[in-house]
Amino acid sequence: MPLSRDELEAIAEHLLTAEAERREVPSLAKTHGELTLDEGYQVQDEIIARKLEAGDRLIGWKLGLTSREKQKAMGVFEPVYGALFASTLLPECEVKTGELIHPRVEPEIAVVMGEDLEGPDVTPARALAAVRWVLPALEVIDSRYQDFKFTLPDVVADNTSTARAVTGARPVPAEGLDLATVGVVFVKNGEIITTAAGAAVLGDPAIALARLANHLSRRGQKLKAGQLVFTGALTAAAFVAPGDVVEARFASLGSVSLRVV
Amino acid sequence: MALASDRIAAYAAELDKAERTRAPIGPLTEREPDLSADDAYRIQLAWMAMRRERGERVVGKKIGLTSHAMQAMLGVFEPDYGHVLDTMVVPPGEPVRLSELLQPKVEGELAFILDRDLPTPCTVLDVLQATRLVVPALEIVDSRIADWKIKLPDTVADNASSGRVVLAERGVRPDQLDLTLVGMVFERNGEMLSSGAGAAVLGNPAAAVAWLANKLAQFDIQLKAGEAILSGAVTAAVEARPGDLFTARFGCGLGSVSARFE
Numbered sequence: 094m095p096l097s098r099d100e101l102e103a104i105a106e107h108l109l110t111a112e113a114e115r116r117e118v119p120s121l122a123k124t125h126g127e128l129t130l131d132e133g134y135q136v137q138d139e140i141i142a143r144k145l146e147a148g149d150r151l152i153g154w155k156l157g158l159t160s161r162e163k164q165k166a167m168g169v170f171e172p173v174y175g176a177l178f179a180s181t182l183l184p185e186c187e188v189k190t191g192e193l194i195h196p197r198v199e200p201e202i203a204v205v206m207g208e209d210l211e212g213p214d215v216t217p218a219r220a221l222a223a224v225r226w227v228l229p230a231l232e233v234i235d236s237r238y239q240d241f242k243f244t245l246p247d248v249v250a251d252n253t254s255t256a257r258a259v260t261g262a263r264p265v266p267a268e269g270l271d272l273a274t275v276g277v278v279f280v281k282n283g284e285i286i287t288t289a290a291g292a293a294v295l296g297d298p299a300i301a302l303a304r305l306a307n308h309l310s311r312r313g314q315k316l317k318a319g320q321l322v323f324t325g326a327l328t329a330a331a332f333v334a335p336g337d338v339v340e341a342r343f344a345s346l347g348s349v350s351l352r353v354v
Numbered sequence: 355m356a357l358a359s360d361r362i363a364a365y366a367a368e369l370d371k372a373e374r375t376r377a378p379i380g381p382l383t384e385r386e387p388d389l390s391a392d393d394a395y396r397i398q399l400a401w402m403a404m405r406r407e408r409g410e411r412v413v414g415k416k417i418g419l420t421s422h423a424m425q426a427m428l429g430v431f432e433p434d435y436g437h438v439l440d441t442m443v444v445p446p447g448e449p450v451r452l453s454e455l456l457q458p459k460v461e462g463e464l465a466f467i468l469d470r471d472l473p474t475p476c477t478v479l480d481v482l483q484a485t486r487l488v489v490p491a492l493e494i495v496d497s498r499i500a501d502w503k504i505k506l507p508d509t510v511a512d513n514a515s516s517g518r519v520v521l522a523e524r525g526v527r528p529d530q531l532d533l534t535l536v537g538m539v540f541e542r543n544g545e546m547l548s549s550g551a552g553a554a555v556l557g558n559p560a561a562a563v564a565w566l567a568n569k570l571a572q573f574d575i576q577l578k579a580g581e582a583i584l585s586g587a588v589t590a591a592v593e594a595r596p597g598d599l600f601t602a603r604f605g606c607g608l609g610s611v612s613a614r615f616e
Contacts, residue, residue: 161546274605276537276551288551288588290537290605296546327549344535344551344605 096132100125105139108251111237117194120238121247133249134312140252141176150179152321153206154309155232156301157253158245159294159325169245172295174308175253177321183259187352190335193235193256197330198351200279200341201323202272202291202298203230203260208318210302212310217299220306223316226264227272229341229349232323233257234330258323261349273297276344277327282337289327298324357386357393366400369498369512376456378500381508391434394510395573401513402437413582414438414465415570416493417562418514419506420555420586430506433556435566436514438582444518449616450494450594458496458517458594460613461587462540462602464533464552464559465491465521472577476567481560482528484579488559489525490604490611493584494518495591521582522611531606534558538588539603548589559585 096104104125111118121128128136145151157173158164164172190196207225235256238247248254273292278285295301301324306316316322331339333353340350365382372379382397383389406412419425419433444450452458469486496517499508509515534553539546556562562585567577577583594600594615603610 271605274537274539274603276535276553276605278534278551278553285553285557288554290539290549290551292537292539292546292603293549342535342553344532344537 096128096135101132101135101139104136104250105143108136108237109140109143115192115194117239118237120243121250122244127244128246128250130246130249133246136250137175137252144178151176152179152182153177153323154305154316154320155253155255155323156294156305156325157248159301162329167245172301172304172325173245173249173253174305175255177255177258177323181255181258182321183257186259186350187354188233188257189354190333193233194237195241196233196235196256196333198333198339199232199234199326199330200277200328201230201232201326202275202294202343202346203228204267204298204302204322204324205264206316206318206320206322209315210306211315212307215303215306217297217303220302221267221299224267224302227267227270227346228264229261229343229346230323231259231339231341231349231351232326233351259349259351260321261347263347265346270345272299275346278342279328279331280340280342281331286331287328291327293327294325301325357389357396362393362396362400365397365511366404369397369401370404372498378456378498381499381503381505382511383505383508389507391507391510394507397511398436398513399573402439405439411440412437413440413443414519414584415566415577415581416514416516416519416584417566417586418495418509420562423590428504428506433562433565433586434506434510434514435569436516438516438519438584442516442518444520444613446520446523446611449614450518450520452594452596452615455494455496455517456498457502458494459591460594460600461493461495461591462538462589463491463493463584463587464536464555464604465489466560466563466583466585467525468577468579468581468583470579472567474567474571474576476564478558478560478564481563481567485528487525488528488531488533488608490522490602490608491584492520492600492602492611492613493587494520494594494613519582519584520611520613522609524609526606526608528560531608533560535606536608537605540589540592541601541603542592543599547592550588552588554588555586562586
């Protein structure tokens with residue numbers, strides 16, 4: 094049975110309250126029944142609308158479940174998409190765990206759009222041509238669900254676990270970069286945790302960007318010039334605790350670090 | 355107690371026969387539970403001496419067990435090394451023949467082409483200064499030990515599980531890139547299997563080469579101008595099957611290297 098408007102708003106309220114009160118909640122499948130993927134995006138739309146009403150600003154988008162490992166673990170072949178807000182982006186390279194439930198950090202390649210990109214049928218080459226800058230980035234994810242346990246519609250409803258984000262200080266022009274072979278070294282407290290290359294994101298971050306544009310088009314939206322896109326995690330997320338310092342070092346892009354307090 | 359020299363020679367001959375007949379043998383460590391890494395290296399050197407006598411030439415060295423994951427699997431805290439002989443090098447474009455191998459697996463690596471001998475003790479900067487080019491490489495590892503049931507001394511004696519080597523025809527000078535940040539995408543038949551960056555190799559592939567230069571000094575062996583040094587796998591080895599095409603694509607202008615198996 095399709096979700097009623099009231100039910101959809103109740104779920105959005107439920108998740109926003111969990112976020113505001115920094116309280117983890119059981120998977121929606123347990124508390125509100127199984128949602129469809131489309132209903133997950135409807136809840137996300139409601140959450141976006143409420144954040145904008147409260148004075149926040151939509152600054153871009155992010156992808157989740159972009160790695161083979163995560164897609165296999167979830168049994169899916171499609172990434173998920175969420176919104177980035179002005180309040181998401183950290184002004185300094187410092188994240189306060191006291192504001193979050195159980196944060197984890199992932200290294201990503203972020204891009205700033207130089208022109209609008211509207212689907213359907215956006216190709217990776219077309220997507221890349223619309224990019225102005227590429228930036229090294231770290232995303233702090235913080236699922237509102239207990240133990241990061243969720244179904245695909247659940248995580249979509251929860252704005253794909255978006256919590257905080259930070260980019261490096263130096264934007265790099267996209268021209269001439271082969272994002273698939275850009276290496277990244279993920280370091281925590283001076284120790285290398287893991288390494289990867291851009292191809293870890295769906296084969297190429299440009300593919301992720303094209304899929305995002307096509308996804309937005311299906312929902313009557315487009316990527317706009319000036320918007321920021323986090324293209325997806327390059328490695329598994331790192332657990333963090335106060336006192337930790339995590340850093341992502343990229344070939345050609347420089348590095349970005351985050352102090353956890 | 356060190357292994358007697360007749361036993362060293364016997365094990366070297368056994369590995370040699372296993373390779374030539376493609377009939378794997380049981381782990382040496384099952385028969386010699388106390389086999390030390392040093393004795394295992396003596397077996398490897400004895401085997402390589404046999405092969406040099408038959409006319410094979412040493413054209414490089416290979417470093418193995420450079421990742422935390424591999425070291426943890428074998429319970430060791432340092433890499434190992436083996437010799438690269440001219441007979442192991444497959445020119446790019448030519449197929450790798452499975453009929454010549456036992457149980458091959460493929461790894462993507464960076465190779466250092468030296469144009470100077472390395473001094474000892476050796477530093478990372480010595481390695482960079484002695485390197486003419488860094489080139490993409492595929493290493494096809496193989497084991498003469500049945501089912502890859504290896505402990506450290508087994509793989510050391512077995513020439514660090516050497517098989518074949520494919521080196522790209524072009525590379526990049528070491529002052530043109532940051533070896534720790536070079537990305538690698540490892541593909542089989544066009545499908546991405548894994549990705550990594552140079553730092554996966556002991557934090558820096560050049561540090562692995564410096565480690566090797568220092569390790570070899572113990573055996574009075576020097577890394578020489580003209581040699582190709584394979585610095586260690588960036589991501590995990592993957593089994594090769596007939597018809598497979600493996601490609602390692604690198605960032606920083608290094609390009610790629612491929613190997614087709616038949």
